Amino acid sequence: MSESIRRNLGLAAILIALFGIGFLTKPELYGDPGWLAGNIATILQQSAAIGVVTVGMTFVIIGGGIDLSVGAIVALAGVWSTTVDTQGFGAAGMVFTALAVGAGVGLVNGILIAYGRLVAFIATLAMLVAARGLAAQISGKQTQLSLNATINSLTTTKLLGIPLIVLIFAVVAAAGAVLLNRTTFGRRTIAVGGNPEAARLAGINVRGHTMLLYVLSGLCCGIGAVLLTSQATSAQAAMANLYELDAIAAAIIGGTLLSGGRGTITGAIFGVLVFSTITNLFAVNNLSTEAQNMVKGGIIIAAVLVQQIKFGSLTAFLHRQKAVTAPTT
Amino acid sequence: MKPGPINRRRILLGGAILTTTAALAACTGNDTPSSAQTKGGDAVPNSSPGKAVTIGFSAPAADHGWIAAITGNARAQAATFSDVTLKTVEAGADAAAQRAALATLVSQKPDVIVVLPHDGKELNSFGLEAMKADIPVVNLDRAFPDALAYRLQIKGDNYGMGAAAGHYIGTRLTAAGTASPIIGEIAGIDSLELTQERSRGFKEALAVYGFSVANRRAAEFTADSGQREATNLLNALPTMDALWNHDDDQGIGVLAAISQASRGEFFMVGGAGSTAAIQTIQADNSVLKASVTYSPSMASSAIALARLIAQGRGMSDLVELAVPKEIVLASETITKDNAAGYLPLGF
Numbered sequence: 001m002s003e004s005i006r007r008n009l010g011l012a013a014i015l016i017a018l019f020g021i022g023f024l025t026k027p028e029l030y031g032d033p034g035w036l037a038g039n040i041a042t043i044l045q046q047s048a049a050i051g052v053v054t055v056g057m058t059f060v061i062i063g064g065g066i067d068l069s070v071g072a073i074v075a076l077a078g079v080w081s082t083t084v085d086t087q088g089f090g091a092a093g094m095v096f097t098a099l100a101v102g103a104g105v106g107l108v109n110g111i112l113i114a115y116g117r118l119v120a121f122i123a124t125l126a127m128l129v130a131a132r133g134l135a136a137q138i139s140g141k142q143t144q145l146s147l148n149a150t151i152n153s154l155t156t157t158k159l160l161g162i163p164l165i166v167l168i169f170a171v172v173a174a175a176g177a178v179l180l181n182r183t184t185f186g187r188r189t190i191a192v193g194g195n196p197e198a199a200r201l202a203g204i205n206v207r208g209h210t211m212l213l214y215v216l217s218g219l220c221c222g223i224g225a226v227l228l229t230s231q232a233t234s235a236q237a238a239m240a241n242l243y244e245l246d247a248i249a250a251a252i253i254g255g256t257l258l259s260g261g262r263g264t265i266t267g268a269i270f271g272v273l274v275f276s277t278i279t280n281l282f283a284v285n286n287l288s289t290e291a292q293n294m295v296k297g298g299i300i301i302a303a304v305l306v307q308q309i310k311f312g313s314l315t316a317f318l319h320r321q322k323a324v325t326a327p328t329t
Numbered sequence: 330m331k332p333g334p335i336n337r338r339r340i341l342l343g344g345a346i347l348t349t350t351a352a353l354a355a356c357t358g359n360d361t362p363s364s365a366q367t368k369g370g371d372a373v374p375n376s377s378p379g380k381a382v383t384i385g386f387s388a389p390a391a392d393h394g395w396i397a398a399i400t401g402n403a404r405a406q407a408a409t410f411s412d413v414t415l416k417t418v419e420a421g422a423d424a425a426a427q428r429a430a431l432a433t434l435v436s437q438k439p440d441v442i443v444v445l446p447h448d449g450k451e452l453n454s455f456g457l458e459a460m461k462a463d464i465p466v467v468n469l470d471r472a473f474p475d476a477l478a479y480r481l482q483i484k485g486d487n488y489g490m491g492a493a494a495g496h497y498i499g500t501r502l503t504a505a506g507t508a509s510p511i512i513g514e515i516a517g518i519d520s521l522e523l524t525q526e527r528s529r530g531f532k533e534a535l536a537v538y539g540f541s542v543a544n545r546r547a548a549e550f551t552a553d554s555g556q557r558e559a560t561n562l563l564n565a566l567p568t569m570d571a572l573w574n575h576d577d578d579q580g581i582g583v584l585a586a587i588s589q590a591s592r593g594e595f596f597m598v599g600g601a602g603s604t605a606a607i608q609t610i611q612a613d614n615s616v617l618k619a620s621v622t623y624s625p626s627m628a629s630s631a632i633a634l635a636r637l638i639a640q641g642r643g644m645s646d647l648v649e650l651a652v653p654k655e656i657v658l659a660s661e662t663i664t665k666d667n668a669a670g671y672l673p674l675g676f
Contacts, residue, residue: 039564044555136390141397143552145577145605194340232552233585236578238393239553283561286544289519313540 004264007255011270014023014299018277025285039280041163045155047276048169049074049228050246051269055176057247058268062180063213063259064193065242069109070221074195076234077101077225079135082144091150099222099230106218112209118147128244135237143236146229154230165227172223177265182224189213194261249296250275254302274299366648375637375645378412385439385631386417387431388469389447393550394418394578398625398676399445399469406629413636424451430453435464440639443631445469453478466488467635470627476654477532480638483631483656486624487526490660491573493621494505494598495534497662498571501596501618503538510570511543513562514554515583517575519547527575535658543569548579555582560590569595577603577620584609587616602663604675611668622661626674630656 023030028029037226053070060067081098082197088096105127112123143230148154154164191199192209200206229235248258250271258265275296282292342581384407388400400417407415418434420427424447434442435458442464446452449471456466456478465480466473473479502510514531517524528545535541544565546558555574563586564567574583587593599606599620609617636650637643642652663671 029565035564035567042560043565046560049553142394143581145581152585155585228553231585231589232556232582234552234581236551238549238551241549241551241554279557280561280564282544283544283558284565286565289547 002254004267008266008270009265011254011274013266014274015085015277018131018274018281019203022281022284028286039284041166043273043280044166044169045231046279047272048165049062049224049231049240050243050250050276051169051272052172052220052227053224053240053243054247054268054272055172056217057244058251058254058256058263058265059176059180059189060120060195060213060261061248061251061256061258062263063189063194063210065113065210065213066124066248066258067122067214067217068124068244068286069105069127070133070217070224070247071240072128072135073102073105073218073221074228074240074243075227075235075237076105076131076135076138077222078229078239079139079144079237081225082229082235083138084147087146091148094146094148094151094229095226098225099219102218102220102222102225103231104217104218106215106221107211109218113214114211127233132237135217139235139237141237141264143234145234151226151230152233156226168223168227172220173265173269180265185209185212190261192260230267243311246272246275249300253300332392344643352624362433365589366560373604373642373645375633375642378410379640381412382440382636383414383416383437384635384639385434385437385442386444386632387420387427387434387442388628389427390422394676395576395623395625396445399628402517402625402628403443404651406632410633412640415632420447424448424495428455431459435459435462439464441465441467441635443467443469443628443635444549445628446471446473449473450548459472460515461552465635465638467631467638469631474578477656479655481631481634481652481654483627483634483658484581485627485658486660487523488530489657490600490621490623491527491530491532492534493530493660493662494573494600494619495531496537497598497619497621497660497664498573499535499538499540502540502570507570510540511566511568512540513566513569513572514542514545515558515572515574515579516545516547517550519581524575531573548582550576552577552579552585555579556586556589557582559583559586563587563590563592571595571607572597572616573600574598575600577606579599580617582607584617585616592616602671602675604672607663607668607672607675610663610665611672612625613665619664622671622674624658624674625676627658 036219053074053085057067057070077098080101086094086097101304109124109127112118113120157164159167182190188204188209191204196206228240232239251263251268252258253274254264254267254271266302277294278295366486386403389396404415405620407413416434416437416439416451418430420430426446431444442459444466453475455475456468456473457475459466460480462480468479468482468483472482472484498512512535514528516528532542535634544562546562548554548558559582572595574580574597593616595616596618597616599617600623602620602622606617609615610620637652644652
């Protein structure tokens with residue numbers, strides 16, 4: 001069994017355990033199939049926007065980068081697509097604006113990092129500040145209501161019993177998994193993140209590819225902005241607060257190596273679901289946000305420790321043991 | 330205990346003591362009733378123009394509707410006075426940036442400074458310095474702990490806001506005869522002192538009616554966080570009787586979550602008093618039935634009072650010759666019946 005499958009099974013086990021805890025603490029709710037189905041739908045809805053953003057983030061991290069500006073891009077795309085003028089163009093205009101703004105900001109990030117030789121951490125940190133500033137400027141620091149019924153109904157309209165925003169999330173996740181595992185683009189991403197120099201020698205346009213990864217992340221933020229706007233029926237400059245940290249954390253506990261070259265979309269999605277389920281479980285049990293954040297922090301540390309033991313210290317330790325116990329001739 | 334003559338005797342005794350006390354108290358007066366105190370003949374209405382003054386103003390550059398309204402109200406109020414020049418400085422992103430901005434403001438020697446600090450404790454020293462330099466400071470909302478750091482402190486009442494929400498919910502549920510009601514609460518950013526004050530007021534007011542909060546979630550004053558927390562709260566409480574949401578801006582998301590979940594068996598109370606919320610209350614077509622105020626109109630009042638301080642005048646309706654030192658706004662409850670009056674104050 002491959003390492004990624006084993007990890008995903010582990011995350012699925014954590015999810016089941018979380019539901020088990022729910023059943024033990026609130027049997028009257030979790031024991032009711034109707035309530036349980038509704039609650040799972042809630043968790044999936046609450047995972048949609050951050051989930052889509054995490055798909056883009058996972059690509060960037062596997063490709064050896066980091067994108068700290070995702071939350072700010074979601075806010076900018078959300079605000080830009082809900083101005084009175086943009087809403088005048090209808091739902092299609094709003095979606096187009098959100099995607100164009102997202103991809104556009106991603107392109108600026110990509111050019112700065114790939115061709116401007118800026119460190120990704122610095123470039124996207126600067127973009128985080130700038131994009132939120134621009135969003136505040138455009139919105140006049142006000143919450144902008146989305147008056148478009150089509151956009152707002154993405155959250156409420158169901159297809160085969162599943163809300164549209166959850167379906168969009170599923171489609172983006174599936175497309176991301178296919179793109180990473182079954183296409184040249186995906187293999188190049190892993191190669192660029194694993195060893196850029198080797199990738200360059202192998203004939204990959206490393207700079208061009210790196211730039212595209214940030215455009216992809218920005219595009220995912222644009223989609224996330226549409227989903228979040230639909231849920232909140234509004235957008236504002238402070239929306240999607242700390243999405244960058246949530247997305248990075250989900251990718252990491254899903255097995256994505258922060259140094260690049262390895263990771264899966266499935267794992268990252270599991271990571272998002274684990275966090276959303278914890279938030280939900282704590283809400284159902286009326287436990288404080290502080291306690292919830294401490295548990296989330298603990299899970300991130302545990303996931304990274306497991307990763308290190310598996311790939312770092314444990315292998316090194318075993319090698320040492322072999323060397324010590326090897327018979328001398 | 331068996332009720333009987335002892336109780337009756339006690340009542341009679343108590344009545345006798347009260348009567349005697351009242352009679353004695355009535356005998357202590359020495360003065361004949363005099364006419365009410367007035368300022369005298371030189372009292373002029375506050376609206377009449379006085380000495381031309383320059384008011385410096387600084388508030389955080391925030392992305393929240395309430396803070397935006399604070400700055401907007403201050404500007405609009407200053408523009409109504411022909412004798413006021415308003416100098417605003419951008420306060421930047423944090424306390425240090427605001428301190429730097431205020432330093433440049435002080436160097437321009439305004440007659441009075443109105444400041445809504447990033448943090449009252451962190452900017453307390455600025456207040457002390459400005460007062461020492463003979464520039465009166467009007468401290469808006471976030472309080473300087475040191476009384477020497479301001480000439481006038483005008484602020485909202487976070488505890489009172491929670492208490493107002495608690496009393497509205499308590500009264501309404503009691504009137505409806507709801508026994509052991511299920512009450513939800515969606516707070517703002519939990520690490521802020523103002524959030525804790527609001528929640529404390531809410532809890533203590535509910536306790537008066539024998540009620541308590543069944544589930545409390547903390548959002549982040551944004552619509553998307555309000556939607557997230559409300560969605561989870563609604564799942565946690567399959568039936569509910571009442572809900573208090575601390576902030577009308579995040580309330581947009583809370584109301585979205587409620588309509589997305591097709592819930593409506595309870596009533597909701599908002600907080601702060603945004604224009605959108607007041608209109609919704611007036612229309613009476615959603616679960617939102619009331620909002621407790623924390624009005625940014627205080628910025629308008631702060632400018633009006635700063636002008637009087639700079640001109641050395643008092644409030645024309647009060648007897649004192651100078652503006653008072655502290656004003657705490659009462660948190661009022663906006664309902665369908667009085668919503669029209671509050672619309673001009675909405676943000």
